[in-house]
Amino acid sequence: MLNEYGDIRFTAETTLGKLAKWLRILGFDTVCQAGVSGERFINSTGEDRILLTRTKKVQSRGKGHKLVFIKSNDPLEQVREVLQALGVGAADTRLFSRCTRCNILTRPVDKDTVRSRVPDYVWETNPTFQICSRCRRIYWPGSHIKRSNEIIEHFFST
Ligand SMILES: [Zn+2]
Incomplete structure (x- = not known):
């Protein structure tokens, strides 16, 4: 069940740092590693995480992964894109339950x-x-x- 809290985990591309921070504020486990892109980005993460990418190459090669392709340049719009793509509602979030810097539960x-x-x-x-x-x-x-x-x-x- 995607909409159940705890089961949605992300790995965001290095250029999506602000999006990653917002997803953590909403309570979602979101990994965002600096300097990891392309093939390395796809391989850096298990299939239990949803890839967030703005790179067409990643979109086409990320088979086996759930993936959300981000279109907007605006971090707040990017959050909307992710939530809408996955059908996440306000009830699925746990605000301020996770450190925005360390990505661990507070x-x-x-x-x-x-x-x-x-x-x-x-x-x-x-x-x-x-x-x-x-x-x-x-x-x-x-x-x-x-x-x-x-x-x-x-x-x-x-
Ligand atoms: Zn911390």
């Missing part, structure tokens, strides 16, 4: 321990926080991306 962290690490108003207005165990970055709804909720609504508007 875990809940005791609010008191992040007191000195986030702005006061953020600490006061957010009941819960998440942390990446690898890079120690702290996440809360709306963190790091301005107007993220509006942008996310845009992804799922028709």
